[in-house]
Amino acid sequence: MRIAAKKPRSTRIRSPAPAAAHNLHSLADQLHSAAIHLLRQLRKEDDASGLSAPRLSALSVVVFGGPLTLGELARAEQVKPPTMTRIVTGLEKDGLVERKDDPRDKRLTHIESTPKGRKVLAAGRAHRVERLASAVGKLEGKELAELSRAVQLLREVIVSMRGEQA
Amino acid sequence: MRIAAKKPRSTRIRSPAPAAAHNLHSLADQLHSAAIHLLRQLRKEDDASGLSAPRLSALSVVVFGGPLTLGELARAEQVKPPTMTRIVTGLEKDGLVERKDDPRDKRLTHIESTPKGRKVLAAGRAHRVERLASAVGKLEGKELAELSRAVQLLREVIVSMRGEQA
């Protein structure tokens, strides 16, 4: 955070905000902050397309990951089944996915994307990308490559955290 | 409206794919996904300290940014006043911050951190950092520097998005 509101004049104590993250403390803080604020920004876009971040994320998995059961989807998204039930219900209500019973094992519910779901996802993505592109377009190509590289690292970090369970 | 040059090919991206972000579409997607999953992981830690991500974030601003009004805090955190009212109420109930009336303008409410608030923030941070450190410790020093650098870029991107209205 540390995005001082309105009076940046009397530069306060605070650890050097614009400086690089010299240690793990500030790196963790800044990463945390960046994630929160990025999602808050993205939420606004998501609202425009009627898709919240969790729904968008789940829909993306269904569209690109092919049909899968609710439980698999919950695990993929790292949430508990009841949570995924609600997300899927929301997506289904909007006609973006469909529940299909498994003929062999009637306990299972397969989640499939509908044509509308794929269409909306593409549109929502384009919308978001357009916005991010214009923001990212101000970075130089080199910086963009750095950012891209860092996202890879981030993914590793997340997987690592996930493995060791809290 | 500047439309991204290329349509999303039906490249199977799917979450677990470690492929590089060759274009803005996938970069945006991966960034989005990374942010969501990072916060979901962090939430578990936050729960341990009894502080949700938004509360932790707000507390951090109060602690490092000094006393400020509720409205300023809401703007700093990019949320609406009613939302901040509730966050502050939660923090106050836990004794982490205090509301102070302004003697000159009785409409204003100043938010101050308490000693306990500062202590808890430090503890929570340490807790989170320990976790992130162990995850990040698997990266090489060079990678760590890259990640640090990228966080800077991310901040610029976020500010940029914020500036241009949603």
Add this chain to the structure above:
DNA sequence: GATTATCGTTAGCCCAGCTAACGATCTCAG
């Protein structure tokens, strides 16, 4: 055939976001 395991849902809780509306206060025109 009875027990046990698995899957998804329901119920019920808490928190985070929003808008709309409101009371209290301050400001300022007249």
Add this chain to the structure above:
DNA sequence: CTGAGATCGTTAGCTGGGCTAACGATAATC
């Protein structure tokens, strides 16, 4: 000095995401 308007924070009420606990239906196993 007074009354209209602006500003601030709160309350009320909605949506939605996250969880645990408990449950019914179905499979698997003994």
